[in-house]
Amino acid sequence: MNAVEVRDLAKTYRNGVEALRGISFEAGSGSVFGLLGPNGAGKTTAVRILCTLSSPTSGSARVAGHDVVRERRRVQENIGYVAQGSTVDPEATGRENLMLQGRLQRVSRDALDERADRLLASFGLTEAADRRVQGYSGGMKRKLDLAMGVVHGPRVLFLDEPTTGLDPEARRSVWRELTRLTREEELTVLLTTHYMEEADLLSGRVAILDAGRIVARGSPDGLKSDIRGDRVTVELEDEDRTEEAGTVLRGLDSVVDAATDPESGLLHAHVTHGARAVPDLVAALERSGLTVAEVALSRPTLEDVYLEATGQTFEEAAEAAGDGEDAGVRA
Amino acid sequence: MSRLLRFARDLGPLYLREVRYSLRIRAYLVMSIVQPILWLILFGQLFGAVGRLPEFEDATYLAFLTPGLAVMTASWSSAYAGMGVIRDLDRGIFDRLLATPVSRTALIGARGLHSATVVMLQALIILGTAFALGVRPPGGLEGVAAVLAAAALLGAAFGGASTGLALVVRKEETMLALTNFLVLPLLFLSSLLITRELMPEWMARMAAFNPVDWAVTFGRAGFRGQGWSAYGTELLLLALFAATCWILAGRSFARFRRRE
Structure with a gap:
């Protein structure tokens, strides 16, 4: 069964920005699916719709078998959402952050204590667990975000730009954690990124998004050898x-x-x-x-795949898009 | 899981999060405790002589002022409840929570409950300080209960209004400017600092439509031991006002969730 099924999904924001112009893709259960594209391509919009935070203008999507518009609650019960940029509560400790998220995701109290300990340990946060998050490094916050995203054992984990803004060392460490997570948990991951290397390294399949359309899809190796x-x-x-x-x-x-x-x-x-x-x-x-x-x-790299499909580089595309996507999200 | 059950399950942890926040921001904590005491002393001293006018039926101006200041403190601190909403919006915490099956009612209800708790504690601090300064409520414990109820109801109402407003404006600066602009006139268009008899007639007439004045009138009547029944109208109006604020907050929250 497909963990994520997207059919002709389109989104036009009220300010007229067409963030998605009809995209379709599937992510099989247990896989890591990468949504790759330059800034402004519509990646965040797609994730926000799949996580029930935004409504599509047309088209449909199912996550873990549930419709993202008609069965919001069922979708919410089955997903983990790690937004672009950390969303931890800086005034709370790492453990408190994790416990609150777990409670709200309906993990039973007994199971939660154990689960929190295990997650903190596996993300290397045990020592910092009872310190306030405001003193954490960027990499530690990101790991806490990830731990919070999987605290309830979701079937599908959405990661929006999981390593943007991290230094190279923290990025590699997050990659390691992600690889481990996908191995240990029975989890489908949908991640968005504008780092070719990240998509290449982590995803079994990728779809390349450009200006709200999918311009290429397949396995990273397959796409590269097509060039x-x-x-x-x-x-x-x-x-x-x-x-x-x-x-x-x-x-x-x-x-x-x-x-x-x-x-x-x-x-x-x-x-x-x-x-x-x-x-x-x-x-x-x-x-x-x-x-x-x-x-x-x-x-050839995935960037060449993108170049071949669109005739421009990632940087050029991001520049042309300006902050269109961000502007749309805030509208 | 039923809506009510989800609400009950989620309210506790979310409320504790708000409490934790108030306790951990040292400046906030100190301000919340010191400010009411400071106000009571400053206003009590400044307007002390006014209390000797025949229109004042209380033993001292301080005794007159005490229920009013509990309401004033409640107005200020709860009117800024929406700042917490904006803080969570900016940090992405709101969206993170909205992607979970959390009870939407609990998500904003926890803030109202927190507002009510804070203003009741502040009212207790004011009552305690007044007691230390020699004020004895003729209404006794019933008077204390009335002041607490007045503060809590108005606090909950303003907390709701502020939350609703925050979800509409979503900007800290706008929120601050609007709150300052709205709250101060409400405080002065009431019998908080002087009796209604001493107010210019147009102000006294406007005060009759002012929720702050309802809270002051009701709290003060209880404090004086005039009996709850004598000011049942104000209590009822205040309760209706609080309910309206929360209905509006709920609507603004629903609208916020449909924004995209």
């Missing part, structure tokens, strides 16, 4: 001639496309076969009197 060829990044001795080098490369048979990045002064080329293309590429540039300072070859 033929490799990426070559070239840095010239003379940055001012990058544009000229782009023109040279576009003339080569082995190069599918080449683009210059005026900010970094780098040249990005999409080639059919990396190992064979690189020598050709360098030779062609040298023939035109352009000295190559550095060449890097990389396998």
Whole structure:
């Protein structure tokens, strides 16, 4: 059975922002499903609808077998929701936060004590458990958020940008906890992220969201291998001639496309076969009197999948969307 | 699980959370205790001479002032109850709770209960201080009960109104400005500091429609031992007002939940 089923879900906010323009996907029970996209793509809107906090304009969705509009309470009983940004109560201790969440999620009192102890221990928070949360580090707060999200043993856990704003070390630690959780608990996880690496590492399946539409879906490996060829990044001795080098490369048979990045002064080329293309590429540039300072070859990433589907990078898309999604949520 | 059962289960933990918050914010705690005492002493001293006017039937101005100040303190502290709602909104706590099956009534009811508790404790502090300063309520224990009831009812009412308003404006600055703007006139358009006989006629007439004045009138009558029955109208009006505030708070909460 699918833990999450989304059919033609659309959401237009009152201020006219079309956050979702009809998305459909399923997440199978016990899987980790990643909703990947740049800021403003509609990820948070989707999660808020699935967690009953927002209503769709059209379309439908079922979570743990229940309709998110008609059976809100049943959905709420079966989900854990970890919002973007920590939502712990800073004036309460870690344990108090966890216990309150557990009580409100109807965990019986006896079971709750034991469950809280176990969760605090497994998230490495036992020592800090009886201290007020306002003194916690960002990573500790995030772990507490996660513990609170699963305190009642939900069937589906929603994680909205679980590691945004964390330093790299805290991020890795949250990733470890998530991997452990999905292994230990019988849990379906739906996470949103704008970090390619995160989606790649944690999810069995991903859907890439762009401007309220799903532009690609599948397993991370499958999506990447669908993109033929490799990426070559070239840095010239003379940055001012990058544009000229782009023109040279576009003339080569082995190069599918080449683009210059005026900010970094780098040249990005999409080639059919990396190992064979690189020598050709360098030779062609040298023939035109352009000295190559550095060449890097990389396998496609999910970002390339996105680029291929939408013709723009994540950063460009986020910039174009502005704070549209945030504005919509607050409206 | 029935609605009522869910309410009963969730009210306790949510109420304790509010209590915990009040106890842990040191400045809040100290202010809540010191302010009523300070007001009683300052106002009691400042207007002491007024009490000698023939319109005052109480032994001293302080005795006249005591029930009024309990109501005034109740108005202030509960009128800011909505700030807690905004705090929780900003921290994402509200949404986190709304994604659980928690009783929606308990979610805001706990705040009303907390408001009522705080103002009753503050009223007790005022009564205690007044007692220490030599005020003896002619109404005895019944008088104490009347003052507590007046403070609790008005506190619950303002707590509800403030919660409802917070869910509509959702901004701290707006909330502060509106509350200051609304509460102060209500306090002065009442017989809190002077008798109705001494008020300009237009003010006295407006006071008759002012919930703060209902609470003062009812609390003071009990304090003087004039008997609850003599001021049953005010008690009834106050109860109706509190109920209306909470119905409006409930509506504003329902509207808030449908905002997206």
